[in-house]
Amino acid sequence: MKMDEKWIRAHLPKDVRDEDIDVFSGLYLDGLKVMSYGERGNPDEVHYEAKNEEDLRWWQLETICHFVGKADMTRTWRWYRDHAENGHWLYIERKHYDYNAIEDSRLPGFENFLRNLKYGFTAQEWEKRVQRIQGT
Numbered sequence: 001m002k003m004d005e006k007w008i009r010a011h012l013p014k015d016v017r018d019e020d021i022d023v024f025s026g027l028y029l030d031g032l033k034v035m036s037y038g039e040r041g042n043p044d045e046v047h048y049e050a051k052n053e054e055d056l057r058w059w060q061l062e063t064i065c066h067f068v069g070k071a072d073m074t075r076t077w078r079w080y081r082d083h084a085e086n087g088h089w090l091y092i093e094r095k096h097y098d099y100n101a102i103e104d105s106r107l108p109g110f111e112n113f114l115r116n117l118k119y120g121f122t123a124q125e126w127e128k129r130v131q132r133i134q135g136t
Helices: 005-010 053-065 107-120 123-134
Strands: 027-030 033-036 045-049 079-085 088-093
Touching (some): 053 123
Antiparallel strands (some): 027 033
């Protein structure tokens, strides 16, 4: 898939700019349409349809933000299992934490994704995306 790699890397946080960003396996461009190959002989499907080149770059950046920085496991949980009593787990709160959640393994990746987006997206572009999701 054609990418403006220089632009994308410039919009990523410095600590992940050198990571592999080839995350579009199984996708190709047909003009401004991002297509996915058909599954087991089915026809190819439109995965995303960009309005223009700029919209395509922002979509690619958002997609890449899901994948970069996943190896960072330096965060600690606010709550963690300490011991069980009467068949129930008891939790202890850490004095220093980054997450306000109880053992959801998806949260570190989601937090990392949001941090990457916050770095790369302008307030105007972020607002456009939120409005598109809300259907306004």
